[in-house]
Amino acid sequence: NAGVTQTPKFRVLKTGQSMTLLCAQDMNHEYMYWYRQDPGMGLRLIHYSVGEGTTAKGEVPDGYNVSRLKKQNFLLGLESAAPSQTSVYFCASSYGPSGANVLTFGAGSRLTVL
């Protein structure tokens, strides 16, 4: 049981390039989330999904797009990367929306934009 798997683990981009981060979960969770983690800023929610085919904006959605075409996958895209998007990105999933459903996090993807 792999839990939440993020690929790639590391990536270096030049300003203006595009890329996609993939998150895959094998727990049949309905909800999936993308967070970014910056020094001194904690974890900030970028986008989330409450089920296959749905997406919603979080606290810091600008510059990112997401898709949830399959229940087990949640993709985070950067269409035109900027240095401000240098960060560590974490994907998480949970069974449902209520407080009883714990977040399970991936190991993170470190992105550097030059």
Next chain:
Amino acid sequence: GENVEQHPSTLSVQEGDSAVIKCTYSDSASNYFPWYKQELGKGPQLIIDIRSNVGEKKDQRIAVTLNKTAKHFSLHITETQPEDSAVYFCAVNKLTFGKGTLLTVNP
């Protein structure tokens, strides 16, 4: 939206001492308060959580207390060990996290 403040940002204790981290929140309707531990190079992992109908919860050396009236909740770690050294995050519901506390336990 919800606003979560976490203090202190860094905490250094001697092995065997207790550590306390506190978070305050703004939305009185919030009802779920988890704490996560993040070790270097890894994703956060839940260590304990509490729901709004409970005032305190314990799990071995870890406890969480909730004061709904004052809108704050705290993580208590007793008999700290070097392996407790990590960054700890509080969260409210699942969407809003505190900025984290770097706990260092000195042998």
